[in-house]
Amino acid sequence: MLTVLSLMDDRSRPKGSRDPLGIEAVWSFMGRKVVGNLTTVTSNLDNFMVALLCCHHANTRSDQLDNVQTAFLRAEQLAAYLRLSGGEEGFLGITRAKANFKSSQLPLGQGEAAQILSNQLSYGLWGLYSTAMKVAGLIDGPDRRLTDQGNKLVCEMIAFLGEANWQEFQEISEVDLASMESVKALAPAFNGLLRDSQLRASVVKALLQWEAAQPLQLELYRFASQYLNVSGASLSVSVFCHWLLEQQDTSDALRATIQQIQSLEPLLVLAGSLMEWLQGQKDCKRAELLDVLQPRLENLALADDWQALGGLPHRAFLKRLFDAAINHDAEALINGVLEQNKLVMQQRGGAAWLEWQGDVLRVRVANDRALIPDNLHEHCHGRWWNSYFIGSFLQIARQAV
Structure with a gap:
C-alpha cells in the first residue's frame, strides 16, 4: 500500500x-476485493499514458537503474511542459511546472530546479503510478521495464504520434534546458496522442480488465461501463454502489461484497x-x-x-x-x-x-x-x-x- x-x-x-x-487498512482491505491495482491517487488516465511512454524512453537509454530513473524524470518533466502548453493542468507537479513555464526556463534533470515535485521519484509517476501498472502486467522490475502487453500499448501510442515526433521527444528530453519553441512545436502532436479516444480506450481496458484480474474486478468493469454510458452518471462511490445492487444480473459474490x-x-x-x-x-x-x-x-x-x-x-x-x-x-x-x-x-x-x-x-x-x-x-x-x-x-x- x-x-x-x-x-x-x-x-x-x-x-x-x-x-x-x-481506518485506511480497513477500507483498503475491502476495496482490494473489487479493485486489485488502482490507488486513491491513480485516477488520471493521461498520467498512465505518460508514465508508459516514460518507462519505454527510460529503458531505451540505459540498463543502469540510476540512469533509468534520471531518464524517466526528464521525460516526465518534458511531458509536463508539453501538457501545460496544450492547456492541461491535471498532472503531478503542476505548481512548479507553471512557475518554470512563466519564466520560459524549462530545466530537465535530477537537479532541484528541474524537479517538478519536492521528491519527484517518490511523489511523481515513477512512485505513485508504477504499482497499478505492475499489477496490471504492463511493467515489471525495479527499472519499470515494459512487458509485452505494455510494449504493445506504447507501440500504438508511438505509431499515432509518429516516429519523427517521438524522436524529437527523446532528443529534447536529453538536454538540460528545453527551449520554449521546441516544446510548443511538439505540444499539439503530443496532446493529440493523449486525447485520442481509441488509444485511451485501449489503456483503460489494459488497466481495468487485464487478463489476470480478479473476477469481481472484471464484473465491476462491465457494470461500470454500462453505468457510465448513462447520461449524467454520478462518480459518487455511494451512488454507484446503490446502482449496482439494483441490477438484477449482479453476481451473488459482487452483491455480497x-x-x-x-x-x-x-x-x-x-x-x-x-x-x-x-x-x-x-x-x-x-x-x-x-x-x-x-x-x-x-x-x-x-x-x-x-x-x-x-x-x-x-x-x-x-x-x-x-x-x-x-x-x-x-x-x-x-x-x-x-x-x-x-x-x-x-x-x-x-x-x-x-x-x-x-x-x-x-x-x-x-x-x-x-x-x-x-x-x-x-x-x-x-x-x-x-x-x-x-x-x-x-x-x-x-x-x-
Missing part, C-alpha cells in the same frame, strides 16, 4: 499523525467523526462528553453485513464500536476510540493523541474545528468518506467513455 501526501505535507505533522485509528462495503462505511464514518470531535474537547470532563454524545445515539442504526468478512483488519475494534453503537453506549464508544488510537500510535512508535487523566480528557493533537452532528444516523449514512478504490476505478473508466 502506497503512502501518499495530500496538499499538506504529512512530514510536518507529529509522528504517526496520519490515520489515527487505522458491495453490501459489506455499504454496511462498513457508516461504522468507519462514526469512528472518524468521534475521533475528530474528541480532538476538540481538550480538558472536558467525562460526564460532559457523555451528556453531549448520549442523546445523539438514540436513532443510530448500523447494519452488520461486514461481520461475515474473514481477515478484516482491526476487527476487535470495529466489533466493540458496533456493539457500543447499537446499545447506545456513549461511554463505551468513547473508550473504544481512545483505546484504538492508543494501540495504533503504539504500533507506530508514537504517543496516543487522546487519553483520560482521571475523568478529564487530555488531548495531544487537537482539532478545534470539529463538531459532533446533532443527527449521527443521518451523518453516518449520508456521508461517504472512504473510496475503496472504486472512486479511482470510476474515474479511469469514465475517461474511455
